[in-house]
Amino acid sequence: KNEVEQSPQNLTAQEGEFITINCSYSVGISALHWLQQHPGGGIVSLFMLSSGKKKHGRLIATINIQEKHSSLHITASHPRDSAVYICAVSSYATDKLIFGTGTRLQVFP
């Protein structure tokens, strides 16, 4: 069993829809990261959080430490949101990231 599990693996949506991507982990963490990777492109860090909720534009990330679960929400989705979204966790005492397998999102106009 992977230490970081994401769901769904693939997701398609119509422009304007509300999107949720889930991440569960089984190890003790100091922080959870959400990353975005466009096709053929580099990796961008969207959020790093250790508790509660963070918001940036149309993106919202939440984490429940007790349940070892995080969600990434996209409101009013747009075709430019099409990308792979990767959840990663960093352990106590190191910056070492453990990655989920990613969620491939396609938003159609």
Add this chain to the structure above:
Amino acid sequence: DAGVIQSPRHEVTEMGQEVTLRCKPISGHNSLFWYRQTMMRGLELLIYFNNNVPIDDSGMPEDRFSAKMPNASFSTLKIQPSEPRDSAVYFCASSLRVGQEDNQPQHFGDGTRLSIL
């Protein structure tokens, strides 16, 4: 601000050849990471440095892989001899580590797409 700079962007070479990937971290960052991304295995950490010292190289696949960080502004990942199964995208990332628990976001380079024929 200049981000993490990797070179080359693309590399195509024949098996058995030596390959050297280069990374310049963001100025002031003290942690540097090398990752490999493949379709089969996703993103994997190969090695990371803190203050130029290798801290964890448990992800390095085998002795054919080596990494160095001679100073705070430069790191190399070398594969010798290269094999077709080394074909992947290799990312370098850097971050600023302050204290024991204060993790900061990692900033990724654009990656090097390596193809070994």
